[in-house]
Amino acid sequence: MSERADLPGTDPAQFRVHVASQAIRLFSENGYEATTVEQIAAAAGVSRRTFFRQFRSKEDVIFADHESLLEHVAEFLASDSADPWASVCEAAGLVFDFFRRNRDLSMRRYRVVQHVPALRDRELVTGFRYERLFVDYLRSAVPREPVLEVVGFAAAVTACHNYLLRSMIKGDEDATAEALSQALLDVRRTYGVASGSKTSTPESKSVLVVAFPPGTSAEEISRKIHEQLG
Amino acid sequence: MSERADLPGTDPAQFRVHVASQAIRLFSENGYEATTVEQIAAAAGVSRRTFFRQFRSKEDVIFADHESLLEHVAEFLASDSADPWASVCEAAGLVFDFFRRNRDLSMRRYRVVQHVPALRDRELVTGFRYERLFVDYLRSAVPREPVLEVVGFAAAVTACHNYLLRSMIKGDEDATAEALSQALLDVRRTYGVASGSKTSTPESKSVLVVAFPPGTSAEEISRKIHEQLG
Numbered sequence: 001m002s003e004r005a006d007l008p009g010t011d012p013a014q015f016r017v018h019v020a021s022q023a024i025r026l027f028s029e030n031g032y033e034a035t036t037v038e039q040i041a042a043a044a045g046v047s048r049r050t051f052f053r054q055f056r057s058k059e060d061v062i063f064a065d066h067e068s069l070l071e072h073v074a075e076f077l078a079s080d081s082a083d084p085w086a087s088v089c090e091a092a093g094l095v096f097d098f099f100r101r102n103r104d105l106s107m108r109r110y111r112v113v114q115h116v117p118a119l120r121d122r123e124l125v126t127g128f129r130y131e132r133l134f135v136d137y138l139r140s141a142v143p144r145e146p147v148l149e150v151v152g153f154a155a156a157v158t159a160c161h162n163y164l165l166r167s168m169i170k171g172d173e174d175a176t177a178e179a180l181s182q183a184l185l186d187v188r189r190t191y192g193v194a195s196g197s198k199t200s201t202p203e204s205k206s207v208l209v210v211a212f213p214p215g216t217s218a219e220e221i222s223r224k225i226h227e228q229l230g
Numbered sequence: 231m232s233e234r235a236d237l238p239g240t241d242p243a244q245f246r247v248h249v250a251s252q253a254i255r256l257f258s259e260n261g262y263e264a265t266t267v268e269q270i271a272a273a274a275g276v277s278r279r280t281f282f283r284q285f286r287s288k289e290d291v292i293f294a295d296h297e298s299l300l301e302h303v304a305e306f307l308a309s310d311s312a313d314p315w316a317s318v319c320e321a322a323g324l325v326f327d328f329f330r331r332n333r334d335l336s337m338r339r340y341r342v343v344q345h346v347p348a349l350r351d352r353e354l355v356t357g358f359r360y361e362r363l364f365v366d367y368l369r370s371a372v373p374r375e376p377v378l379e380v381v382g383f384a385a386a387v388t389a390c391h392n393y394l395l396r397s398m399i400k401g402d403e404d405a406t407a408e409a410l411s412q413a414l415l416d417v418r419r420t421y422g423v424a425s426g427s428k429t430s431t432p433e434s435k436s437v438l439v440v441a442f443p444p445g446t447s448a449e450e451i452s453r454k455i456h457e458q459l460g
Contacts, residue, residue: 121355128354131389148390148413152420155389156382159361163381183378190382190420 013068016054019044020064021105027062028108032116059122062109066126069098073130077137084141085193088134088154089184092161095130096180099165106169131158149191156187243298246284249274250294251335257292258338262346289352292339296356299328303360307367314371315423318364318384319414322391325360326410329395336399361388379421386417 022043026035037058041051055061073091081087099106113119134154139147160183167175188194252273256265267288271281285291303321311317329336343349364384369377390413397405418424 121351124358125351125354128358148393148416149420151389151393152386152417155385159381159385160378163378186378187382190379190422192420 013071016064016068019046019051019054020061023058023061023064024105024109024112027112032058032112032119059118062112062119063122063126065098065102066129069095070129070133074133077133081141083195084138085153085188085191086195087141088138088157089181089188091134092130092157092184093177093180096161096165096168096177100168100177103169107171110166110169127158127162130161131155134158153187153191153193156190157184160184160187243301246294246298249276249281249284250291253288253291253294254335254339254342257342262288262342262349289348292342292349293352293356295328295332296359299325300359300363304363307363311371313425314368315383315418315421316425317371318368318387319411319418321364322360322387322414323407323410326391326395326398326407330398330407333399337401340396340399357388357392360391361385364388383417383421383423386420387414390414390417 019040023035023040026039026043030039035058037051038048040058040061041048044051051061055064073094076091076094077087113123131154134157135151138145138150138154142150161180164175164180164183185194249270253265253270256269256273260269265288267281268278270288270291271278274281281291285294303324306321306324307317343353361384364387365381368375368380368384372380391410394405394410394413415424
């Protein structure tokens with residue numbers, strides 16, 4: 001039997017997603033513990049041996065689409081970018097879009113994962129791999145930025161993304177791609193790296209910030225600034 | 231044999247830390263796989279049964295001090311605070327101080343964990359429990375703040391803490407408690423929640439931000455501001 005005959009033209013990433021979908025369907029129908037590797041292989045139309053060439057375990061298969069997605073995100077980040085901070089946010093958007101397009105599958109997985117502590121842990125670890133990818137990318141793309149700023153930014157982007165992703169999967173109608181874009185723009189503004197702030201005025205400008213009581217006259221403000229600068 | 235006779239006056243938290251220390255010593259001397267639960271129990275002066283009353287597995291014991299520490303952090307956050315954002319940073323400081331005081335143990339554990347992927351994953355999951363504690367605390371302490379701001383802030387604090395904690399454990403002399411305080415103050419400033427920003431001067435000041443080329447004279451700057459304000 002040709003094991004891939006039923007999947008003409010699929011690449012390895014699509015193949016992994018196909019097996020993952022079948023596995024998640026079986027887990028949600030029959031329970032995670034009760035489902036065997038043999039049943040998953042049969043449902044996916046592959047042999048047990050082919051299954052184990054691609055996956056080490058049942059636990060492995062349930063997040064198999066993340067492997068492909070992580071590669072996709074890494075490729076996306078590897079292309080040139082005029083604004084690395086925005087690229088990280090776009091990369092997070094790609095992840096969100098993928099799971100929104102596969103929302104039924106994501107929801108079924110969510111329900112399976114909630115009941116198996118080992119899978120919940122595995123999901124957290126998987127999420128952390130995106131964060132590490134973002135940190136590694138930014139450290140090479142904006143090497144002069146303080147490392148802790150990069151670390152904090154990547155963590156904030158990942159956490160906001162994960163929060164909205166979970167909300168979307170649980171059926172929150174407000175957790176849209178647009179809401180994510182806005183949330184990640186807010187993170188960039190918070191860190192002073194939105195277009196129009198740090199990014200577009202790198203070395204060509206100095207910036208002066210002045211705080212004063214409301215109602216202060218323009219003359220008074222000018223005079224105080226002059227004093228400080230002089 | 232009285233199992234606790236060699237540990238007079240210790241409370242359950244100290245007892246767990248004691249067993250964890252002995253386990254980590256054995257893991258680092260003999261390897262993680264080669265060390266048995268029996269050897270850990272013997273080194274800690276407890277029976278196998280007592281061991282399994284406290285821990286489910288070898289994997290459990292290596293991070294046992296985190297359990298106590300998480301409880302300690304939760305208690306700390308449960309007390310009243312005039313500045314919840316600062317309290318979260320202080321809580322992260324408590325964690326850092328604990329591992330700095332036990333740096334030898336932390337370093338031995340670090341070396342063991344690096345070689346066992348399952349333990350590395352477990353450590354990530356443990357770290358995430360602090361982040362979730364911070365999110366839950368802030369959502370109840372500052373309920374009017376947008377949830378994504380809280381989520382991003384807690385993630386940034388946790389990530390910066392973890393980065394400096396790892397640096398400290400690996401022997402970086404610059405990764406001090408003071409460096410952590412400064413880094414977390416920077417996170418609060420980034421989010422506009424440091425004392426002196428959002429917290430203490432909410433409506434009493436207006437702020438003017440002016441960008442200008444370096445070398446611009448004070449007169450020129452004053453004139454431009456005057457123009458804009460007028």
